[in-house]
Amino acid sequence: MAEERPVLYSFRRCPYAIRARLALAGAGLLPGPDLELREVSLKARPPELLVASAKGTVPVLVAAGDGSAAAAVRDESLAIMHWALERCDPQGWLEGWSAADRARMTELTAVNDGPFKHHLDRFKYPERFAAEGPAAPLRAHHRAAGLVNLRDWNTRLQRGGWLLGPRPCLADWALLPFVRQFRLADPAGFDAEPGLELLRPWLQRFLDGPELAAVMTTPWAERSPWRSPGWLYHLALRPEWQQARAAGEYRRSTRGRSLEDEGFIHLSAAHQVEATASRFYADLPVGGLLLLVVDPQRLAAAGLTVRWEAPHGSAASSAELFPHLHGPLPVDAVVLAESFAPVSAR
Numbered sequence: 001m002a003e004e005r006p007v008l009y010s011f012r013r014c015p016y017a018i019r020a021r022l023a024l025a026g027a028g029l030l031p032g033p034d035l036e037l038r039e040v041s042l043k044a045r046p047p048e049l050l051v052a053s054a055k056g057t058v059p060v061l062v063a064a065g066d067g068s069a070a071a072a073v074r075d076e077s078l079a080i081m082h083w084a085l086e087r088c089d090p091q092g093w094l095e096g097w098s099a100a101d102r103a104r105m106t107e108l109t110a111v112n113d114g115p116f117k118h119h120l121d122r123f124k125y126p127e128r129f130a131a132e133g134p135a136a137p138l139r140a141h142h143r144a145a146g147l148v149n150l151r152d153w154n155t156r157l158q159r160g161g162w163l164l165g166p167r168p169c170l171a172d173w174a175l176l177p178f179v180r181q182f183r184l185a186d187p188a189g190f191d192a193e194p195g196l197e198l199l200r201p202w203l204q205r206f207l208d209g210p211e212l213a214a215v216m217t218t219p220w221a222e223r224s225p226w227r228s229p230g231w232l233y234h235l236a237l238r239p240e241w242q243q244a245r246a247a248g249e250y251r252r253s254t255r256g257r258s259l260e261d262e263g264f265i266h267l268s269a270a271h272q273v274e275a276t277a278s279r280f281y282a283d284l285p286v287g288g289l290l291l292l293v294v295d296p297q298r299l300a301a302a303g304l305t306v307r308w309e310a311p312h313g314s315a316a317s318s319a320e321l322f323p324h325l326h327g328p329l330p331v332d333a334v335v336l337a338e339s340f341a342p343v344s345a346r
């Protein structure tokens with residue numbers, strides 16, 4: 001079913017997601033009133049994201065349907081930028097540029113997303129590409145290759161400080177998060193590199209400017225992942241989870257009670273986590289409590305049963321029902337174990 005507001009699946013540090021957020025923010029949209037932001041963990045993508053787009057990359061925008069049409073999914077950052085700017089483009093990122101300029105923007109983003117990103121990944125994380133050769137020479141080779149792109153972009157800035165002239169266009173905003181990453185991989189090297197004399201102030205203006213700052217903080221960027229209703233949750237004491245990892249299964253039911261004491265493990269649905277935390281764990285020091293994110297499909301695949309039941313002692317007809325796992329929790333049904341931060345503290 002189509003959501004009322006568009007939903008953006010995002011990841012705070014992802015350069016593709018940053019460029020999408022820059023365009024959405026530039027179009028005057030705000031998480032909350034105008035769209036729902038769902039921060040994801042790349043270690044555990046929520047099922048809703050994978051239903052929207054099976055490739056599982058971020059960002060993804062699921063635009064509200066018009067009531068009859070199915071929700072439209074945009075799972076490429078540039079398509080999300082276009083979607084935003086077609087709605088509102090007050091700074092003229094696309095408006096006011098000729099067809100030839102727009103073709104240049106497309107060429108620039110294609111070079112960035114293709115060869116430059118290829119070199120950037122290998123320069124930043126050579127150890128992830130061990131099959132391609134030893135880290136140090138691989139890093140040096142791809143740094144040099146990426147610099148060829150950067151010098152070309154530097155030359156283009158001569159006509160007015162921005163890639164296509166005197167004002168920023170879509171291509172500037174689309175490339176800047178990636179150039180930022182290139183610099184972050186070796187700031188001193190970047191700052192001393194000849195041939196980047198115009199590129200450095202172009203990047204610096206972005207690093208110091210309000211646009212990036214806005215999309216790296218709430219409400220555009222959350223530090224904890226969105227709690228998917230497609231998953232189940234359990235609050236665990238850190239040492240007890242560490243023991244479970246060593247054993248392969250978790251056998252605590254709730255604070256101070258074991259699976260054997262209680263007969264099942266207490267779980268919460270997404271909307272029940274906060275109340276459970278404040279009812280039973282509010283006195284714990286920060287860092288002592290973990291939120292285990294449980295995939296119910298993995299429980300079912302392991303033959304385990306979750307029953308929605310009333311808490312002990314309450315009348316089943318009026319009580320709020322909670323998911324109870326009747327059996328031990330296999331460690332590999334836990335897709336994520338993160339420090340618990342109440343929504344109020346995020």
Ligand SMILES: N[C@@H](CCC(=O)N[C@@H](CS)C(=O)NCC(=O)O)C(=O)O
Pocket residue numbers: 011013014015016017042056057058059075076077078
């Ligand atoms: N072409 C896509 C690329 C998006 C992309 O690769 N995002 C990264 C995060 S920075 C991702 O989701 N990686 C996870 C994966 O590829 O499995 C776009 O422009 O949106």
